[in-house]
Structures are given as structure tokens and as C-alpha cells.
Amino acid sequence: MLKVLIADDEKKVCQLIANIIDWNAFGFEIVEVVNDGLAAYRYIQEHTVNLMITDIRMPGCDGMELIQKAQVLYPDMHFIIISGYSQFDYAQQAIRYGVEDYLLKPIRKKDLVSTLNKILDKCKEEVRDTRKWADFDKLIKQNEERVKRSLLEDILKRPEKFGGFFMRDKVNEEYHYHFTDNNYMTMVAKVLPQKRKEDADTRRVLLKKAMGIIEELTDGLCNEVVLSIVDGCIYGIFNGTAEEIVQMPRKLKKVKLELMRLKDMFDGVQVFISLGKEVGSFKDIMESFRQADSAMQGRFYYGCDSLLMIADDGSSEEIVKQIIDNSFKKRFLNHIEIIDLESIGYTINSLIDILKKSGLKNGNAVAGVYREVLSVFYFGTHSYNIMIPDQYTELLGQLELHGTIEETFQHLADYMIKSLKHWMEEKQYVESRPIRVAKQYIADNYYQSLTLEIVSKEIGFNPTYFSGMFKKETNMNFSDYLKKVRIDNAKTMLLNMEQTVEDISYAIGYSDIKYFSRLFKKMTGVTPTEFRKLYY
Numbered sequence: 001m002l003k004v005l006i007a008d009d010e011k012k013v014c015q016l017i018a019n020i021i022d023w024n025a026f027g028f029e030i031v032e033v034v035n036d037g038l039a040a041y042r043y044i045q046e047h048t049v050n051l052m053i054t055d056i057r058m059p060g061c062d063g064m065e066l067i068q069k070a071q072v073l074y075p076d077m078h079f080i081i082i083s084g085y086s087q088f089d090y091a092q093q094a095i096r097y098g099v100e101d102y103l104l105k106p107i108r109k110k111d112l113v114s115t116l117n118k119i120l121d122k123c124k125e126e127v128r129d130t131r132k133w134a135d136f137d138k139l140i141k142q143n144e145e146r147v148k149r150s151l152l153e154d155i156l157k158r159p160e161k162f163g164g165f166f167m168r169d170k171v172n173e174e175y176h177y178h179f180t181d182n183n184y185m186t187m188v189a190k191v192l193p194q195k196r197k198e199d200a201d202t203r204r205v206l207l208k209k210a211m212g213i214i215e216e217l218t219d220g221l222c223n224e225v226v227l228s229i230v231d232g233c234i235y236g237i238f239n240g241t242a243e244e245i246v247q248m249p250r251k252l253k254k255v256k257l258e259l260m261r262l263k264d265m266f267d268g269v270q271v272f273i274s275l276g277k278e279v280g281s282f283k284d285i286m287e288s289f290r291q292a293d294s295a296m297q298g299r300f301y302y303g304c305d306s307l308l309m310i311a312d313d314g315s316s317e318e319i320v321k322q323i324i325d326n327s328f329k330k331r332f333l334n335h336i337e338i339i340d341l342e343s344i345g346y347t348i349n350s351l352i353d354i355l356k357k358s359g360l361k362n363g364n365a366v367a368g369v370y371r372e373v374l375s376v377f378y379f380g381t382h383s384y385n386i387m388i389p390d391q392y393t394e395l396l397g398q399l400e401l402h403g404t405i406e407e408t409f410q411h412l413a414d415y416m417i418k419s420l421k422h423w424m425e426e427k428q429y430v431e432s433r434p435i436r437v438a439k440q441y442i443a444d445n446y447y448q449s450l451t452l453e454i455v456s457k458e459i460g461f462n463p464t465y466f467s468g469m470f471k472k473e474t475n476m477n478f479s480d481y482l483k484k485v486r487i488d489n490a491k492t493m494l495l496n497m498e499q500t501v502e503d504i505s506y507a508i509g510y511s512d513i514k515y516f517s518r519l520f521k522k523m524t525g526v527t528p529t530e531f532r533k534l535y536y
Contacts, residue, residue, distance in 0.1 A: 037061025186276035194268035297363030336380035
């Protein structure tokens with residue numbers, strides 16, 4: 001990979017150069033971008049640079065001076081000058097210094113590409129008979145493969161790159177393919193572990209194994225086979241003659257059977273393969289993928305038994321509205337408001353039966369019900385000030401980890417109940433903090449003349465409110481709790497024979513020794529003296 005340094009005092013120009021082409025696809029890597037000549041010179045003093053793209057006029061050190069200094073450090077470095085000035089003397093001086101090209105602003109993509117190709121050709125001539133060129137050629141091929149692998153991710157996640165027109169010739173040129181406008185078919189494969197579904201490492205290893213099997217078994221089946229892992233699924237494009245594409249479903253059934261053998265390695269797997277409709281032109285590829293994605297939802301009803309080729313007939317929205325109607329929402333929100341965990345679990349589980357018994361077997365409706373219930377849940381928790389982190393996006397992603405209706409909604413019910421329980425525990429802990437503070441204050445000051453008013457003032461609560469809260473948390477009123485703390489401390493002191501009963505009575509806050517003795521016997525069943533004799 002040839003290392004590139006960009007130097008221009010205009011940041012927008014630097015951004016334009018960095019983004020005008022896919023540098024990696026040409027075998028270049030932008031290692032640094034600086035905005036003045038001195039910064040550029042400092043960088044090349046410490047780092048290797050193969051190509052410098054520099055402006056002529058920059059603060060600190062102009063482009064010509066920078067090139068002179070760079071040539072001392074790296075005689076083989078290549079240079080491209082960019083400038084807003086078309087003066088002949090600048091260009092003449094640049095040529096004298098061995099600059100590859102002199103490009104005027106605004107830079108045009110085709111001019112830059114042409115210059116880079118010249119530099120590449122020159123590099124090939126310089127290293128053609130050396131091992132260095134072999135390594136460089138290998139790197140170019142690796143980058144070409146990387147660009148090829150990026151096609152599916154660009155189609156599925158960055159379709160705007162194609163400007164709404166998936167032109168075959170342009171795709172062939174930019175991604176190094178040889179698509180022909182015969183026939184196309186798309187595929188989505190989902191390979192899930194039956195256990196440890198949420199373990200990302202397990203899923204990653206399983207996907208890698210599955211990808212290797214699919215690549216091996218589909219190699220050479222048609223003109224072009226494109227496969228890539230995108231967002232946890234294996235996506236594919238098959239391009240070939242009408243006869244080749246017609247045969248693809250039958251051949252992919254064999255692939256599916258081979259994938260099922262992974263269950264021995266991963267303690268059970270679920271394998272789902274869906275196909276999009278056959279199309280006659282690359283520009284229709286997105287429509288085929290949409291159908292394949294839609295057909296994948298059919299796994300909730302048709303399972304692993306066959307290839308999924310039935311797409312949504314458009315009725316899923318109506319089914320969702322019928323199941324998650326206003327009556328359901330009202331009932332479910334009421335369960336959330338009073339945090340009735342049992343009813344929440346029952347309500348979610350009832351959806352499993354409703355969906356399984358649906359005669360329409362619409363997998364998209366299953367996903368729609370899941371999303372709608374999740375939306376109602378978060379609406380309820382936010383409306384009733386139940387502070388649960390919003391994990392809507394994450395939970396939508398987890399929907400793709402499930403292959404049956406049962407596990408999908410059981411996972412959803414478990415999440416809702418667990419998150420509500422956690423919130424209730426946190427809330428109880430926060431609400432009980434003033435009582436914990438009060439109990440600590442009593443433990444530190446029990447021997448003083450404590451009253452409900454003194455302690456409630458200490459923690460900043462109204463005495464009446466504090467009294468009710470204290471009894472709710474401890475199941476004792478304040479005065480009984482204070483007596484218990486004092487008597488418990490008296491028991492410990494009585495074990496010390498050097499203290500008299502009278503001393504202990506004063507030490508725990510009672511000046512009347514008779515009252516102390518009566519209270520002690522009432523709470524322990526023995527007098528202080530009798531208690532001491534039990535141990536000595």
C-alpha cells in the first residue's frame with residue numbers, strides 16, 4: 001500500500017481530495033492530512049511517505065520548498081502539486097523538481113485518477129523485477145478482493161452510492177465483477193445457534209463456518225456468485241443463464257443440508273435460506289433483495305424444513321392492527337402502570353397462541369406485532385415515569401436472532417419482566433435511603449435524648465411523614481426501634497464485668513435504672529443481672 005500525505009491550508013480541499021476517490025482500491029493509503037508546510041515536513045521526518053500531494057502556497061513552508069526538503073529525505077518520493085494558479089512559471093518549476101503532475105483547483109476526479117495511474121505505472125517499472133513488486137501486486141489483488149466484497153454491503157446499507165440507478169457496467173468497473181444482463185437471483189441465509197444466541201463470538205464463528213460452506217458449494221454454479229456477511233446474515237447474488245438460475249433453488253437445498261451438519265459442532269443450529277424473485281437486469285436487484293428479506297420472515301411459520309420463497313402479500317399491517325388493537329393497548333398499559341408482572345407475562349405469552357393459530361401464516365406480521373408491543377411497552381414506561389433505558393433498536397436487532405414465534409416472544413416477555421423488576425428494586429433502594437440514614441444516626445447517637453422530631457429533622461423530613469415511612473420500612477414504630485437498639489447495646493455491655501448495671505443504664509440513655517431493668521426484662525425475659533449470670 002503506497003502511503004499518501006496531503007498538505008493544503010484549505011481544509012475543504014483536503015476533504016475533497018480524501019473523498020474524491022476510493023484510495024484503497026488504487027493501492028494507496030492516506031496516512032496524514034496537514035494544513036501547513038512545516039507540519040508536512042515534520043511528518044515526513046518521522047514517517048515514510050510514498051506520495052505527497054501539496055499546495056504551492058502554504059504558511060510556514062511553501063510547496064516548492066517542501067518538495068526540495070522531501071527529496072533530500074526520500075529521493076524516490078512522488079509529488080503532485082495542486083494550485084489555484086495556472087501560471088506557467090509555477091508549472092515549469094514543478095517539472096524541474098520532478099513533480100508528477102500540476103493539477104489546478106477545483107480538482108477533477110478523472111485528472112487525479114489519470115495521474116495516480118501514471119504513478120502506479122512508474123512504480124511497476126521501478127520494481128517489476130524485484131520481490132517488492134510481487135508484494136505490491138499481491139496487495140493490489142487483496143484490495144481488489146476487498147472492493148469486490150464491499151458490493152453487497154454498499155447495495156444493502158449505502159444504496160445512495162448508486163444514485164438510484166444500479167447500472168451493470170458501472171458496477172462491473174468499480175467493483176471488478178463481470179455481471180451479464182442475463183438473469184439474477186438473490187439469497188439471504190440466516191444460521192443461528194440454538195443455544196447461546198446472544199453470544200456474539202459464537203454467532204461470529206458459526207457465520208464464518210457457514211460462509212465457507214456456501215462459498216465452496218456455490219463456486220462455479222453460474223457466471224457470478226457474490227457472497228458477503230452483512231448484519232449477521234449471509235447475502236448472495238447469483239448471475240447466470242436462465243437455466244443456471246432456474247437450478248439455483250435445487251442446488252441451494254443441498255447447501256442447506258450441508259449447513260445443518262454444523263449442529264454437531266455448535267450443539268444445534270437453525271438454518272434458514274430465503275430467495276428473492278428472479279430478475280432480468282441488475283437494476284432490479286434491490287427489489288429481489290426486498291423480497292428475499294420479506295421471505296425470511298416466513299421462518300416463524302415454515303421453520304428450517306424448506307427454502308423460504310413466499311414474500312409478504314401486503315396483509316401484515318392489517319393483521320398487526322387486528323391483534324394489537326386499542327383494547328389490547330389499554331389493557332397492556334394498565335398492567336404496566338400497576339407493574340403487574342404476572343399479567344404482563346401472560347399477555348405476551350397469549351400472543352404466541354394467537355400468532356401460531358393464525359391461518360394466514362404471515363411472518364412479517366410476527367415481526368410487526370413484536371415491534372408494536374415493544375413500542376407500547378416503552379410508551380407506557382415513559383408515560384408512567386418508569387425509568388427503564390430505551391433499548392428499542394437493540395431489541396429489534398435481537399428479533400433477527402430468533403427462528404420461532406415461541407422463543408421470540410418469550411425473550412421479549414423475559415426482557416420486560418426483568419427490566420421492570422430491576423427498576424422496582426432500584427426504586428425501593430433509593431426510597432429506603434432516608435431510613436438507612438436515620439438508622440445509622442440512631443446507631444451513632446442512641447445514648448442521647450433522641451426523639452422522632454430530632455431524627456426526622458436530621459434527615460430533612462416532616463415528622464409525621466417520617467414516622468409512617470419508618471414503620472413501613474422497619475415494621476416498627478420509632479420508639480420501639482430506639483428501645484431495641486438501646487437494649488441490644490446493653491446486652492453487649494453486660495458482658496463486661498467492670499461496668500455496673502447502673503453505669504450501663506446511663507450509658508444507653510436511661511437515667512432511671514428501675515425503668516431500664518423493667519424494659520430489659522420485658523424485651524429479653526430476664527433482668528440485666530440474670531442476663532449477666534447466664535454468661536458468668
